[in-house]
Every structure is written in C-alpha cells, then in structure tokens.
Amino acid sequence: MEQNVGKVASKDGTIIAYETMGNGYPVVLIDGAFCSRSFGPMPKLAPLLADHFTVFMYDRRGRGASTDTAPYAPEREVEDIEALIKIAGGSAHVYGISSGAALALRAAASGIGISRLALYEPPFVVDANGHTPPTDHEAHLRALIASDRRSEAVKYFMTKMVGAPAIMAAFMSLLPMWSKLKAVAHTLPYDASIMGDFSFPTARVASVEIPTLISGGSKSQAMLQKAVRAVAQTLSHGTLRILEGQTHNVKAEVLAPVLIEYLRSRYSGGTSASASLLAAAGVK
Numbered sequence: 001m002e003q004n005v006g007k008v009a010s011k012d013g014t015i016i017a018y019e020t021m022g023n024g025y026p027v028v029l030i031d032g033a034f035c036s037r038s039f040g041p042m043p044k045l046a047p048l049l050a051d052h053f054t055v056f057m058y059d060r061r062g063r064g065a066s067t068d069t070a071p072y073a074p075e076r077e078v079e080d081i082e083a084l085i086k087i088a089g090g091s092a093h094v095y096g097i098s099s100g101a102a103l104a105l106r107a108a109a110s111g112i113g114i115s116r117l118a119l120y121e122p123p124f125v126v127d128a129n130g131h132t133p134p135t136d137h138e139a140h141l142r143a144l145i146a147s148d149r150r151s152e153a154v155k156y157f158m159t160k161m162v163g164a165p166a167i168m169a170a171f172m173s174l175l176p177m178w179s180k181l182k183a184v185a186h187t188l189p190y191d192a193s194i195m196g197d198f199s200f201p202t203a204r205v206a207s208v209e210i211p212t213l214i215s216g217g218s219k220s221q222a223m224l225q226k227a228v229r230a231v232a233q234t235l236s237h238g239t240l241r242i243l244e245g246q247t248h249n250v251k252a253e254v255l256a257p258v259l260i261e262y263l264r265s266r267y268s269g270g271t272s273a274s275a276s277l278l279a280a281a282g283v284k
Contacts, residue, residue, distance in 0.1 A: 008083045008086075010080045011076075016059070019058075022055050026055075027049060028095070029046060029095050030094060033099050041249075044252035045256060061187075074106055077194070102201075116210060116212070119214045124198060126226045133160060205231055209236055214232045214240055217245070217250055
C-alpha cells in the first residue's frame with residue numbers, strides 16, 4: 001500500500017513527522033507511551049483502516065523523526081494534533097490508546113476540529129483500590145533522564161507508574177526491544193504530565209460533546225475496565241464497546257472493524273455498530 005511521508009511545523013516550531021495511507025475521510029492515530037510510527041500498535045492498525053480512511057500516523061514530539069522544543073506542556077501536543085488536522089483539511093476523526101487516549105480527550109476538549117473521537121483504555125484511576133503512581137512520578141522520571149539513567153526510567157515507568165511486576169520489567173530488559181524503549185525514555189515525563197496524578201478528569205470528559213467511542217478489553221486489568229466505564233458514563237455522546245478476550249495490548253484485527261463501523265456510521269446517540277462486524281470482532 002502506498003504511503004506518503006511528510007512533515008508539518010507545530011505552533012512552537014516543533015517539526016512533526018507523519019505518514020499517510022489510504023483514501024477517504026482523515027483519521028489521526030495517537031500513540032501511548034514508547035510508541036511511534038515504526039513501533040507499537042499503529043503500524044498494524046493503520047493498514048486495516050486504510051481501505052476506508054486516509055490514515056495519519058505520526059511520531060509524537062521527541063520520538064522518531066519528530067523534533068522537540070522545550071519547555072514541554074501537554075498543550076504543545078494538542079497543538080501538534082491541530083497542525084496535523086489542518087493539513088488533513090481542517091477536520092478529522094481521532095483515535096488514541098492508553099495515555100494517547102488521555103491526550104486525545106484533551107485535544108477534543110480544546111475544540112481543534114475533531115469530528116469524531118475513539119478511545120481505548122485511558123489509564124485513569126477512578127477509585128482507591130487501583131494502582132496509584134507515586135505523587136512525584138513526573139519529577140522522578142525527569143531526574144532519571146537528566147542523569148542519563150534511561151533503563152532505570154523505563155523500569156520505573158513500568159513498575160511504579162503502570163504497576164507491572166518488577167520481574168516482568170527485568171525480563172523485558174533482556175529483550176532486543178529494550179533498546180527501542182530506552183531510545184524514547186526521555187519522552188516518558190511527557191506521558192506522565194498528560195496523565196497528571198492519574199485521577200479521573202470528570203470536567204474535561206464531560207466537556208467533550210462530539211460523538212465518542214470508548215472501548216476496552218474484557219481481560220484488561222480491573223482498573224482499566226473501571227476507567228473505560230467511567231468515561232462512558234461521563235461523556236454526553238459516548239458509546240461503550242467491550243472487546244471480548246482483549247487486554248490493554250488489543251489486537252489490531254479485533255479493534256479495526258469496531259473503529260471502522262463507528263467512525264463511518266451516522267451518529268445517533270448510542271447507536272450500535274453492525275452485528276456482523278461486532279460478532280467477528282468479539283465485542284459485547
């Protein structure tokens with residue numbers, strides 16, 4: 001499939017690298033932590049959407065071929081998305097996963113030309129029973145990066161912030177992919193800043209008035225499932241989908257039919273996606 005590569009300048013001069021594939025109404029894909037155009041879920045998802053949309057994949061600032069500009073603030077990443085939407089024609093659908101879903105919510109709340117929104121498991125903490133990151137997590141990450149302790153930063157993010165077992169982080173550090181994680185470790189404070197204290201942003205979610213799909217996996221952590229349902233309950237025009245058998249690492253072939261049906265459908269408040277697509281994807 002033909003892919004077109006380009007670059008666009010964000011409001012503060014940061015150069016955002018992107019590529020497009022397919023034809024149709026534009027859809028911008030927003031990665032979570034660590035991921036980029038060449039690493040993570042989007043390279044598998046984008047081709048599955050490209051028969052129906054013009055798909056925009058991009059490197060978030062500081063990753064891949066995109067540049068970076070200090071000082072960082074989540075608002076700068078919203079401006080990056082706005083720059084992409086402008087070159088897409090002024091309006092676009094947006095899909096975000098994990099901390100990228102939290103970023104997508106920020107962008108939608110800011111009113112930058114997003115016509116329809118799709119989110120997968122933003123990792124908000126909605127009750128005291130879930131894993132809560134340390135209050136100084138962002139500052140600690142910045143200190144580790146400043147002293148070039150990239151491996152420690154990655155392990156800290158995985159264990160203290162995400163809640164993964166230490167033995168899992170230790171095992172992953174032995175794998176070839178660890179070098180890719182370390183390469184973007186300096187952007188982990190950005191995701192930390194986007195999430196803040198990880199508390200549920202009730203006012204922001206309630207302010208999003210565009211049609212929004214919020215989905216999650218039936219086998220994801222209880223904390224993530226609670227966050228997904230809280231988003232669905234708070235949105236004024238939200239549609240909830242639970243993908244049977246899926247976790248936070250959702251399979252592209254399961255997610256894609258759900259996104260296609262929702263983003264192509266005519267919104268009418270809580271409208272169900274087609275039974276055939278949902279059955280094929282294993283969606284409740």
